[in-house]
Amino acid sequence: MTPLVELRGVRARHGRVEVLHGVDLAVDAGQVLAVLGPNGAGKTTLLRVLAGLHPPSGGEVLLGGRRANGADPVDLARRGLCLIPEGRGVFPSLTVRENLWMTTHRPAGLSRAEVEERAVARFPRLGQRLRQPAGTMSGGEQQMLALARALVCEPAVLLLDELSMGLAPLVVAELYASVRAIAADDVTIVVVEQFAAAVLEVADTAAVLVEGRVAAAGPPADIAGQLSGAYLGGAPPADHRPAGTT
Known part of the structure; x- marks a missing residue:
């Protein structure tokens, strides 16, 4: 089966600095892919590349098996791709x-x-x-x-940037329950997060991005056990999550 969203060797730059170094990721229709990693890992850049807002400097972006490099963001939106940026928008x-x-x-x-x-x-x-x-x-x-x-x-692909930012753990859990329900309606979801616990409970597959490279990828249970070694500090326990409003 052809993945609905796929990155093959994707590279991206900010000016003269390369921030994504040959990223390979794929997610099937109706699944949730969690992309984890510390600040500065390139997670938001990855979403912007998928949304057509940041041109890749190398590799391929494919949606439904069709090459999307250089596609206009408006055209991608009409093809069913929707980005919710950090800060809710x-x-x-x-x-x-x-x-x-x-x-x-x-x-x-x-x-x-x-x-x-x-x-x-x-x-x-x-x-x-x-x-x-x-x-x-x-x-x-x-x-x-x-x-x-x-x-x-009615998006086919939903891109979520730091859904949990500034929110209390109970609210985050409620939102991710909604994410799982949305995916059950055959929406493919790519969500980037710094904090892992809630998203790994609803993800079908996960990857850890560190300094623009995929440091680990696989089933959420496997990734949860590798987080501390993948980047400094790993995912903080729930009682150390940033406090927020309800």
């Missing part, structure tokens, strides 16, 4: 309802009311916040809004 001064209406590639014929219905069906808490400015919600609720808005586009 919601419009803080707009209401939850208005944020949902901002979806740019919603399926033809889908009304605003139907957009809201789909979002609330996936994340019921948003139904109580439709008239609330997004910037006044908790970090976890803002992340739910970002996910809901992306799902209205």
Whole structure:
């Protein structure tokens, strides 16, 4: 079976500095790939390469077996690829309802009311916040809004950058339960994380990126046992995760 998302020997540069050094990764349709690693490992650059926002300097990016090097990000979005960047990317001064209406590639014929219905069906808490400015919600609720808005586009591939950033462990666990449910609807998910525990519980496969290279890859249970050796500090236990709002 052809992987839905595949990187073959991908290299990428920031100016004269190479930050990805021949990365090989693949994930099948409807699976979750967790890409772990410390700050500065090249995780965000990898997502930006997949999304067409950062051109690779070498290697191949393939979506559904089709070469995607040099593809326009808008064309990739129309092909079903959606990126939720670090920091959630919601419009803080707009209401939850208005944020949902901002979806740019919603399926033809889908009304605003139907957009809201789909979002609330996936994340019921948003139904109580439709008239609330997004910037006044908790970090976890803002992340739910970002996910809901992306799902209205009916993506085939969802790219998530640091889903857990700044959130309390219980909120992170709730969000990753949603990620598993989304993948069960045949959405392929690539999620990069610095902290491993929650994402490894829902991932089908995982890789550790260190200094722009894949240091380890395989089943999540195997990767969990290799984290401490793969990069300094490994994944902190839950009671040492960064505190955040609910």
